[in-house]
Amino acid sequence: MGDSTYPVEVAPARPAAIEITAPAKPRKFIFVLLDRFTLMCFASAVDALRIANRMAGAELYSWELVGEGGGTITCSAGTSFMLDRDLEEISRDDALLLVGGIDVASATTKRLVSWLRREARRGVTIGGLCTASWTMAVAGLLDGKRATIHWENQDSFAEEFPEIELTKSIFTADGKRITTAGGTASVDLMLHIIAQDHGEGLAALVADQLIYSSIRTDQDTQRLSIPTRIGVRHPRLSQVIREMEQNIEEPISPSILAADVGMSTRQLERLFRRYLSRSPKKYYMELRLGKARNLLMQTDMSIINVALACGFTSPSHFSKCYRAHYGTTPYRERGTHGTPVRG
Structure with missing residues (x-):
């Protein structure tokens, strides 16, 4: 369910130097959950937004869970989630984040691809978490752009989509197209977005709450040395x-x-x-x-x-x-x- 349906959490004390002006309208993220999506990359992203709201003492962000057909969707760990709605037109001001996981090719349906292309033509910012970069590539949303995907999928991605500049970064942001490698890279992406929206001070507070002691950038690579x-x-x-x-x-x-x-x-x-x-x-x-x-x-x-x-x-x-x-x-x-x- 969207965060706006829950009461705003009481914010802990924050440094006086951190001043946050709440927007007139919270920035909304539309999480499109694909069949057998990876739970960690989704939960990491949502919790970073939730904590940003808590630290600010205001609703900076809201979100909805969307998926083909509405109803429920099951992640790769076997847990099911209730979706807020089907694939419908979203506001151009919202950011759309696809969440992929196991066998993303079979989860990339014709209807989903058509919907993504339509939203892209309307100017919506679209991102892919974990293997959802594949879905974006199939839809033609990454042609001529920099992108990343989980290291396990890099070989096949490079073979299938040579027109895309594939990187080994944990996340990339190229215009209105965002991609991440999955896992905890979602935290780094959200901290990057929070810093852009409301300053590095708030992003640091969110990282502290997550016990995330080393914030990575898009210059960091996925795999261990x-x-x-x-x-x-x-x-x-x-x-x-x-x-x-x-x-x-x-x-x-x-x-x-x-x-x-x-x-x-x-x-x-x-x-x-x-x-x-x-x-x-x-x-x-x-x-x-x-x-x-x-x-x-x-x-x-x-x-x-x-x-x-x-x-x-x-x-x-x-x-x-x-x-x-x-x-x-x-x-x-x-x-x-x-x-x-x-x-």
Whole structure:
């Protein structure tokens, strides 16, 4: 339900230096919940707005929950929410935020896409939280713009929408189009919006209430650093892994990777076996197969195109490597999970 249906919470004391002028009309956010949306990214966004109201002692923001067909919608955690209304025309002054989650392609229906295009033509600000960037892209709302999406979906997104400038940022704001990576990135986006609307002082108070000690900007990236991810702090090892991750389609030979960091191939082999218990060749193969699996699960690219995108020139070699690693062939993997449904 919209926040305006609840009494304004009593505001705690705030620093005298923080002066907030309540608007004549609260800024409204229309949260469009897609089937099996991610609860955290939605709850993080709403609670930041609620706390902003509480800290200000006034209704700075209000919101409504909207979804196709009205009624109820279920998040990926299995909890259902009552929607305020169906997909209807909204005020041009409102901001529309889509909330995506699991299997966003099947949640991106023709009716939803048509509605988004209509609202976009009317000049409404539209954003996508988590995987909802995909829905915006299908609707053509991100063409020629900067955008982000959860790191797990980046490979398939880049393949499907080459006309979009995909970033690894936690959130982006390009004109009237906003996208986030999901999870706690919703907090950072809302703190950014609150700071723009009412000053950084209020945004800092909201962050304190959320026990959010490090406010990130659109310059921050989604994933942990390579040393943190692999649990090893070795500069040259991190550099080699970064090169591998950036060159999946055209793999670089171990000898060149070693030379690039001033090592011999044998030294590089020892480094990988010492810290990662596998050879550079095997580690590189696992990266390539991981991307291949993402593309198989999240796109309708042909098997041969998936193979080529992951550095395999032979479909038979790709299938053999995939089966050795995952215990099934790419064809069976695609058949088990089904081809992604288009909106």
